[in-house]
Amino acid sequence: MNQRTGIRTPVDLLIHNAKVLTLNDSDDIFDPGVVAIRNDEIAWVGPEGSWPNQFEPRERLNMAGGLIMPGLINGHTHAAMTCFRGLADDLPLSVWLNEHIFPAEKKIDGELVYKGTQLACAEMILGGITTFCDMYLFEDQVARAADEARMRALVGEVLYDFPSPNYGPPEQGLAFTRDLIQTWQGNPLISVAVEPHAVYTCSPDLLYQCRDIAEDFRVPMIIHLSESQDEVRQVKERYGLSPVFHLEQLGLLSPQLIADHCVVLTEAEMDVLAERGVRVVHNNESNMKLANGVAPVAKLLERGVAVGLGTDGCASNNNLDMLAEMDSVAKLHKVYRMDPTIMKAKTVVQLATRGGARVLGLEELVGSLEPGKKADLIGLDLDRPHLTPLYNIYSHVVYAASAADVTLNIINGRIVMRDGELLTLDVEKVMAEVRAIAKKIKS
């Protein structure tokens, strides 16, 4: 009730009897707590029993002691590669790419990308992801699939010096990207970035043209950077500089740049990334599985670099499971640095939520549960043997929970999954369609 007018204020959904992990600036945890949603926004967050009594919720959801937290942000993926999940593993990088992934990718078309992305959206929604950032071919189909699934996504067509099965010659890739940006301008869920593949596949001229589009439209530029020793060696041979210093010399390191991977970095390169305000997405499990190395994430964080987490594509992980990713991030860096106190559970939860939002330029919108932010949030059932007992919520999320514990997913105020049921996708149909695609790939 508005205290002056006596008029009750409707809210659409009141989630109560929850442990609410806000990830706000003071890391408030309300237990029991309440989140109220109006339209696409969070209207109120706070302790149970103290919510403004003028609220008149249209629907109430009792979490029965479960966890509510911000949706997970998958900072780097190639969603449609679900079609190649487990196609080839445990191989040398060159064999894996040249004999399996590249030939399979020759068969790619818009339909494969659309259906593969639908499957990825199903998996991501079920596993508590609310936002993903994608780089692939036929990215118009990725945008379409994400929009239909009601997922938040930052997408971008991969650009390189050679022809693409989608747009043909590179200059048409730039036109395709401009079109894609304009098509989705103003959409509440989908935004578009300019995405040159990497410095070893993109000439300086192409990179400059990408930068120009990114500046024209004020959108991020996203690139794979320093992912492997092999990339560094190749780039040094061609340009006499490492990938990072090559971009620095070109004047392309800036806060507009999102760099994926950043595995092979010297101290000087970390310094320059920090100075230029470059944002970084860490893909721990992909880097492990492809034996690319361990990204110096703890050192980047010490320098104040914005870092998010990503699963990478399903050909190199092989799932889109951010909860598994968080567990391995926390554990790998400890053993790599031989220090059990680094990458604490709370730090890792921050990276997977508001850290990712900051990297993708979405921090004003999502990443924490605060009034005025978009209602992107997930619920986990804690009443399970492997989550019993409970001493510390952050620790449970990182070290004990799994994707299957996610029972609720709300994106932009809309429930997209509840108790394992996907509400924006026909999952049986999508699985059948991707199985048919796989059958063709196998033959």
Add this chain to the structure above:
Amino acid sequence: MNQRTGIRTPVDLLIHNAKVLTLNDSDDIFDPGVVAIRNDEIAWVGPEGSWPNQFEPRERLNMAGGLIMPGLINGHTHAAMTCFRGLADDLPLSVWLNEHIFPAEKKIDGELVYKGTQLACAEMILGGITTFCDMYLFEDQVARAADEARMRALVGEVLYDFPSPNYGPPEQGLAFTRDLIQTWQGNPLISVAVEPHAVYTCSPDLLYQCRDIAEDFRVPMIIHLSESQDEVRQVKERYGLSPVFHLEQLGLLSPQLIADHCVVLTEAEMDVLAERGVRVVHNNESNMKLANGVAPVAKLLERGVAVGLGTDGCASNNNLDMLAEMDSVAKLHKVYRMDPTIMKAKTVVQLATRGGARVLGLEELVGSLEPGKKADLIGLDLDRPHLTPLYNIYSHVVYAASAADVTLNIINGRIVMRDGELLTLDVEKVMAEVRAIAKKIKS
């Protein structure tokens, strides 16, 4: 029908329409395949349509294209530490042990161990584990809980030079162990080992007495060995030798010995472990989280050492999830050795099943699906987005599946879990009891 007599042979359960991963010597996969169970044993395994038509199954189970494979073997745990799951994380080892785990363990009694182990059994059964190997206090209660849950277990009371809250002075620990062995002799599920804690906590004299009991009863001796740099340093200071060479000098390295962890090893130590036939349990996630290091498992395997996998206790992991463990084993060793071809998915599945069985001395009984072996097997539902499409079963098990995909668990011929329902444990009661214990620990 017996072809000579015309008499039909009853089998208790016929599991059909499955992808059957046998893990037998020729790594047969039957797709679709059938497993027939009679009493506690596997009666037949093979392709659908060719099963002997004299079988008259009392019950049929249609897996609808799901996976059937040998049950997972958790080679090293402290089951009752479920009570301390997430109590303290991300701390230096000395602070973690001295300020959190040891004080909490002072409150341990038989009831805590019994209930904590019940919770562990619930979690392990749900996650596809059929056998576990345990070291803790009040191990009579672990045996009781496992037997009641109908799990296969190799258990042993932890022994060291100082008094125990269970048995008092060390000599009574030896008597307790003898009694425990005799109590469970002949039990179809439970067997008992002699379990000195470690060389830094057990005098040579105590180790010799342990060895004598193990030889008397022909049971394994199990010890934590070379888990951390700190252990190696301590043992070198005290005995002038590393933990491995200290045991070698004492004449205690033998095929009877199961060594847990083996993280810090020189090439010479690996050689001597291999020569003596010592069996090793690798606890990858625990070693990562406690920042103890990376065990040289690939090198041990190259030397022919028998290796199994374990989760360790819930204070240092923080779950009992062998599927997560398999994923991290495959990935960590690749990045540690910078070689994507080592610890292939198939190798890792072998370690988690027949590898573990070999280490625990149970290879004649379990670890693969073959006629005459005990019916310890699990089923996974593959009809899920994160397991679609399917190119390679081993790859899916290691890199994409999670504990929640396990829908069937059969131990010693008995269904103990089906579709998430535990049939040998009252899981709600167990969770409530452990929550009450945790409340006391917190206060």
